[in-house]
Amino acid sequence: MPKIVHGLAAALPLANVDTDVIMPKRFLITITCEGLAEGTFADLRFHDDDTPRTDFVLNTRPWHGARILVVGDNFGCGSSREHAVWGLVQLGIQGIIGTSFAGIFYDNARKNGLALPIVSPEVRDQLMQAASHEDGVSYTIDIENRIIRTGETELPFDMDDATQTAHLEGREDTLNSLEFADANRNYERGLDDQQRVRVIQ
Structure with missing residues (x-):
């Protein structure tokens, strides 16, 4: 599990993104946790004919290679499917910054090494605005010190002790x-x- 997450950030300002949006149920036919990257955000990423939606942030430059998402409130609500986290990780997402996450989604993320820093609405909005800049911006999530760094700015985040330990010790x-x-x-x-x-x- 990563102790430091660093990478390009993308803004996904939708609230109440549930696990069926993250991983639609038609992709739950696999008997393993592999091969789920294609299904992640499938209805947001692709049209019905499987062509990419040009209005979805991860389909546009420079954010097509984003490693960090800045998201709206209550991300990961809905069903308990762990496939949502598996797919995000396989898509290359290593950290998701938000104000709140559904409990089961949060637990599944911890088990799979996906960092979920919790910040205030004001900090989230600041990070989301910066991440929306056309040139792109990279963030560093320092799990040990519970700090998000961008340029010369350091912003604190919340993470419970058990989750922090799981990330730091790979447990x-x-x-x-x-x-x-x-x-x-x-x-x-x-x-x-x-x-x-x-x-x-």
């Missing part, structure tokens, strides 16, 4: 739980049959 929930595997087994060995039944119940 996720399953690996965290495995740390306690031996302790759990030792505890279970010390239980008598009646106690085991109560634990299972």
Whole structure:
């Protein structure tokens, strides 16, 4: 998982972008998490005949290679599909800056190394305006110090301690739980049959 995210930023000022917009359900037929980049924002990126929409930011220069998105409120709402995060990462998105994210989307992003700095509406609007400049602008998301840098400007962001640790140490929930595997087994060995039944119940 990246400790520093650096790259060209693109503005996506839509509020309440749900996971069906990020990854339409027709792309959920794969049995693996691979090959989802094409489906990411598909209805925003492409016409019905699969030709690119020239009015969508990631189809236009210089933002076609953006690594960071600055987004509207409540990004990632809707269903819990992890495919939305998989597709964003496969598309090359490494960080998304916003004022709020849906809880399950936020958790899925943490598990997959997608950084989601949370900023105030005023900071978001400042970053979005700068990202919309025709020459493009790059941002650096410093996860360790919880700072977004652009030029000489440093802007703080919020990230809970568990998410920050996951990014800095390259950890996720399953690996965290495995740390306690031996302790759990030792505890279970010390239980008598009646106690085991109560634990299972």
